[in-house]
Amino acid sequence: MEKYFEVLCMCPLFRDMAHWELTKVLRCLNARVSSFEKGEAVMNEGEPAKYVGIVLTGSFQIVRTDFFGNRSMIANLVPGELFGESFACAGVEAVPVSVLASEAAEVMLIDCLKICHSCSNACQFHQQMIYNLLQIVAAKNLMFHQKIEVTSKRTTHEKLMAYLMLQAKQFGSLEFEIPYDRQELADYLEVERSGLSAEIGKLRRQGVIEADRSRFKIYKPFDV
Amino acid sequence: MEKYFEVLCMCPLFRDMAHWELTKVLRCLNARVSSFEKGEAVMNEGEPAKYVGIVLTGSFQIVRTDFFGNRSMIANLVPGELFGESFACAGVEAVPVSVLASEAAEVMLIDCLKICHSCSNACQFHQQMIYNLLQIVAAKNLMFHQKIEVTSKRTTHEKLMAYLMLQAKQFGSLEFEIPYDRQELADYLEVERSGLSAEIGKLRRQGVIEADRSRFKIYKPFDV
DNA sequence: TTTTGTATGTTGAAATTTCAACAAAGGGAA
């Protein structure tokens, strides 16, 4: 377990916790670690929500697929990030998304009730963790606002530019790499892959952006 | 203040609280009540996030408007519901939405810090309220998943049907009233108002639905 | 190096949306 301490210390759920405390807390929470191959699901649409997951290594994607097979990309998760916490805290009986490993990856799974309910040992950390969880879930809310900001645009061009500008802002650079391939980016923007490729090609020819697979560079930012 | 106790007792933030406790807590939180006319803003895009709002009477809409004036409807708020809590808890410096009264309405405003930080009087309720807040914010997350479920559909027809089926499910009836007029519904579905009206007209002629202003009735549900 | 499978780019036709403009209906005030 100790080998994951570096990631866990960065995880906002365990904010301000020392290593010796972490050891104690993880035991109290009955935390366990699982490994996943690329494409494997750590959480499946329709399952009951019980666990909070923490990405330790690799990365995951939160995806929803509708009745007709249309995929919608919700988010990409990197080490230190949580998933499932909103469903577990809200007590939903069926999660509306799947969480898939986008490469070989490991997660720590914790029963959400163990976090939210004080333990018999009168463990001191629960209250702080509930507060941390509140901030994490609130931050996820902002992520949704961001996705809506992008996907509420009406054209592929506008969606793509809004997304790229947001990424550039977050990376603090006009050159950056996104965590999605073309199909996945199309699923995030809620547009057709071929149309997205066409739009990227057009912007490339116009000299507005440079795009090599997942690496983008914006030449003419029209910051709004 | 007492006249609002009925609403406040239904509010999940004050769950399981008796009237006499409520009196004490509201004083501790320094809660204040404000009134708004139809169209007035209780919160404006770009403002810092400080307050948690609780709808007491009337209703509000959470709206975001982009640079080009395109409006996006995020949610409708009825008495007992909260707003602003995610931004305040996440500590954002500029809220990405506006909250507008859709009719004459009243809200209770509480400084979020007062909720999250224990008071000098060693008031016992903060911990319970933080936990309540966590569940509220988690539930809001589900609301976003629902909006994405609807708006990720590619055609006006699919969006409208997905929305109406969801409403029917939530009302527990195939006949119900939605909190939006045509323009607002179009803003929620992220489509053009004229196209939405056309689609509603088509479904009406096909006998799939009946629609009179905000009142809808579904005749042929194809529950998926 | 060659093979093979996946990811990306391209294209044209069909379907759909947007846009602008106007018509019709509804509700409130005079």
Next chain:
DNA sequence: TTCCCTTTGTTGAAATTTCAACATACAAAA
């Protein structure tokens, strides 16, 4: 009731997306 203003419905052209199909590029494996 009439007038006025807002909401909703309708329409056709232009713009855009979707869809299907295929070409090309890339990367891993043989």
